[in-house]
Amino acid sequence: MGKVIYRAWQLGAVFDAWDELFKYELWQKAFADTGLDIKFYAQRERAQDELLPWAHIDVGVSQEYIKAEYAKAITAEVTIDCREGPCNSCGLEKWDAGCGK
Ligand code: SF4
Numbered sequence: 001m002g003k004v005i006y007r008a009w010q011l012g013a014v015f016d017a018w019d020e021l022f023k024y025e026l027w028q029k030a031f032a033d034t035g036l037d038i039k040f041y042a043q044r045e046r047a048q049d050e051l052l053p054w055a056h057i058d059v060g061v062s063q064e065y066i067k068a069e070y071a072k073a074i075t076a077e078v079t080i081d082c083r084e085g086p087c088n089s090c091g092l093e094k095w096d097a098g099c100g101k
Contacts, residue, residue, distance in 0.1 A: 001041065001053075003034045062091030 008030035015021045031038040046052070048067055055063075065088070072079060082088050093100035 001036075004030045004036055007033050060090075060092040060095050065090045 004027075008027050011026045011029055013023060013026045013030070016023075028038065048070075069079060079088055080086070082090070087093070087100045089100065
């Protein structure tokens with residue numbers, strides 16, 4: 001993906017978070033130029049145990065909780081917001097002693 005990002009920059013992709021400057025066609029060309037399939041990265045279904053590029057970033061919420069929430073989302077099961085109901089043991093209790101009570 002580094003090659004794609006570099007190629008997109010070479011083609012003029014800058015400040016892409018700004019809608020008025022985002023040019024999808026530059027990214028399509030960057031993928032084509034580097035021989036990578038954009039659908040493989042953006043549209044394929046991923047296995048639950050696939051190591052994701054951002055897996056090393058710990059935001060506190062546990063992977064087990066995220067997977068359980070995904071399963072609930074598939075069946076349209078709702079998790080009550082812990083600000084309005086009981087703690088859901090999302091994992092943040094390891095960082096905040098006030099959580100989980
Ligand atoms: S109370 Fe804290 S640990 Fe429990 S679900 Fe809410 S944020 Fe997560």
